[in-house]
Amino acid sequence: MATTMASRHAIPGPRSLPLLSWRGGMLKLYQRPFSFLRDLHATYGDVVTLAQGTSTYVCAFGPDLNFQVLSNPQLFQAGGDVSVTKFRQDTAFGKLMSQNLMQMDGEKHRQHRRLMQPAFHRQQIAAYHQDMMSLTQQLLESWREQTQINVHREMQDLTLRIAVKTLFGVYDEEELQHVGTLLRDMTRSMLLTMALPYDIPGTPYHRVLRLSEELTAFMRATIARKRAHNEEADVLSALIHAHDEEGATLSDDELIGHAFALFVAGHETTANALSWILLLLSQHPQVCAELLEELDGALQGSVPTLEQLSQLSLLDGVIKESLRLFPPAAIGIRIASEACDLGGYALPKGTNVVYSEFLTHRLPELYTNPDHFLPKRWASLTRSPYEYLPFSAGRHMCIGLSFATQEMKVVLAMLLQRYRLEPVPNAKISTQLSMRPVPGIPMHVFPQDRSFKRVPVRGTIHQLVELPKA
Template identity: 40%
Template sequence: MVATASVPKLTVPGPAVTTPLGRSLSAFRFATDSIGYSRQLFQAYGPLVSLVQGGGTHLYSPLPNCPGTVLAYGPELVRQVTSQHEVYHKHPLSGKMYRKRHLSERTEPLKHFAVGLFGVNNSAHTQQRRLVMPAFHKQRIESYRDDIVTITHAVLEQLPVGEVCDIAGVMRLLTMRVASQTLFGYDIGESNAGKLLQESLGMMAKPLMVLLPFDIPGLPYHRFLNLISQLDDEMRSLIARKLEQGSETPDVLSMLLSARDAENGLKLTEDELLGHAGVFFAAGHETSSNALTWTLFLLSQHPQVAADLLDELDSLLHGEAPTIEQLQQLPLLERAIKESMRVLSPVPWNGRVTSQDTTLGGYDLPAGTEVFVSIHQTHHMSEVYPQPEKFDPDRWITQEPTNFEYNPFSAGSRTCIGAAFAMMEIKLVLAILLQRYRLQLIPRLKVDGVGLIVMAPQGGMPVVVYPQDRNFAQGVGGVRGNVREMVELPQ
């Protein structure tokens, strides 16, 4: 999209446009390999770079006027963006599609699909967050421990020992079932809402959704509108059922239904309920499943860490799932997860849009500028993390980075509200799985990390499942793909 005279041009440095399709090509390169392409731009132009010189790109913002897209990394820029809530706004995960919410009856579900806390800012965000916070209090989160353990055992029971399976798909199913149970009070086998949400979110990543946004049978956009319409019906039915039950069941949706603002007595509207439920489901399983997958991948390629971690688990748990108290007594498990989320960040970017003219890194940013802060690149700064591409859980014994240096769950007032839940879930699943199985990568596996909202292994993560036999040296080395540019791996 070419910038017009009515939209200010960006002065942030970036690659010059040399062809009529230059802006589209740069946007395409970023969308298909955001980490690799941004690494090149940061090396060439510094920690603040425009996707193209002069701006004119428009990737995410639902606002009509967008001067362009800038990418940033580093603790100081992270601090400026995440600490100025009133300047750097969030918008729904549906991005530019959000603009279509009033076009027809078919597009009405876009009013709340993938909105939640992403769709509100300033005082509205403060109020909404205050309303949903009780569902994520420590005691409430810990009450989900038994559900997570039960579902984990049920899913792992089905792993084909001695055969190849896609562990990324298994982790996605597991976390989807956990999210469904804790959010709706129904396991995925009983609720269709989870499946509809999963497919709807997957549709948003299809290029033809953007290129051909027409409600014509056979096109992805038509299928997407069908899905979110079905999801709307399913979610409204769930809400009606919860209201009939008196909202006393211990799930997030019931908590949201009974939430009241202590200051003014306001409660969530139905649109707000639908928006929060969808976003919590999406964030609650996509990010966790990718964090689990990447951690299992890294452990498969670092046999000494895997052996030490199993020693820690065995000595305390003796094959059992951890209690809440025992989760605090597994320091290497905590360090391995933190290091995994540093070196292969499940959420590589923090997207914002400037609500007013501002300055960042010494450059003027007009209102409406898209700002993508690179969590991944910040986590790979040698000034903060010596040998940043090395997977080294022991660095966390002595290193205590600030929230602006290490922010897998973002930072500031918009820190992920479900961060504590995610960490508990990841720890429980890993502790159970690693005591029971050893996962061995298939030979010469090509592993490409892709994605903008979340980073996932393209095509999954095929492994051979073995009973835990401690043969950690098997299957080490030979990995191909762009993951080798992100983390040091054995040859």
């Protein structure tokens, strides 16, 4: 690929620290991700290396570069995550980790995505509405006796139960609990396996290998049952029956990998998004009052139909604005499959290109008062997929976008009509690169009495959003 005159310049970025090199930048990205990304952009511009003189990790900031990176999947590839190739492919865990859309590129990705797409069509997602409502109803019932909850934990439990039921079609409560626990243990232990992927008793990797075998056996039995009974009301059933014009279908290993990946991609992201929405609403009493008015007017206390959900414009704005400020995927990575030019700089083959949803969403030229929570801006604002990208853009754009949006709307419409949540005064609320609220969001639960007021909170949340005075 041709390089330009400008590409002869070295990529700007912080000085490389002895021994650490780009790892120094990576460390900062984990320690203080949001201020670090903003500092890099303000100091060095749109194309920045994590350490001068290296191009292992290069950040590409802003909508033009988002477009260049995300609309050219042949050049900037999503697959080949080094962390996944570390795992032995002949284990149940290795297979689980490699059979998913995010690890695929080119023709294979296109084919699998086309097979999976029907399970996520609007009409198909409508079939999951009843499950989303009844599981939300169950959770809200359980709050009747509670005065204080950790909102993040509650949202994790709810999105986990919704995922297990709608993805795998598990209806028996005991089985739902068992599979939910298995999946949760797996995803938690998985995070710790990257550092030490050796099968030594007592290590997280050893545990993950055992859990993967159990999970795979469960999924194999579920697939066999579904094939025999032709059950069709869940995502896994839709994937089992999926076929293209040439008659190609997904193998059992592929089905298992995709189903697991759907769970991992959809459960924590939606839980984080819902948690931040509830916190932001609690900090903006005026928005909360107006949202309740909208819900009262449209629903009058009833559970929402899909038709009604599509007409709640402020609820839509609240979700969009929260995802702008707290995108559950704050950054994404692609790998240059060959030497190329990006934003006037030469990148060698193999460069990891980091783009940032978070940073794009804070650009003042795209969003006035970018650090303020202003849901009504969405009544008149339209942004291209490369200017507003909480679900990413291009070929790997989130396949679960409509699923997640419907789930968030159902949960919020039902929850807010019934309860008012108020943070525990001065609770410390922070976050990290994963956009998970740390250590959680402790809140008091009141019946919905419309007495909205802002209760102050502490923590690094104040670096992420300008909150109104109490």
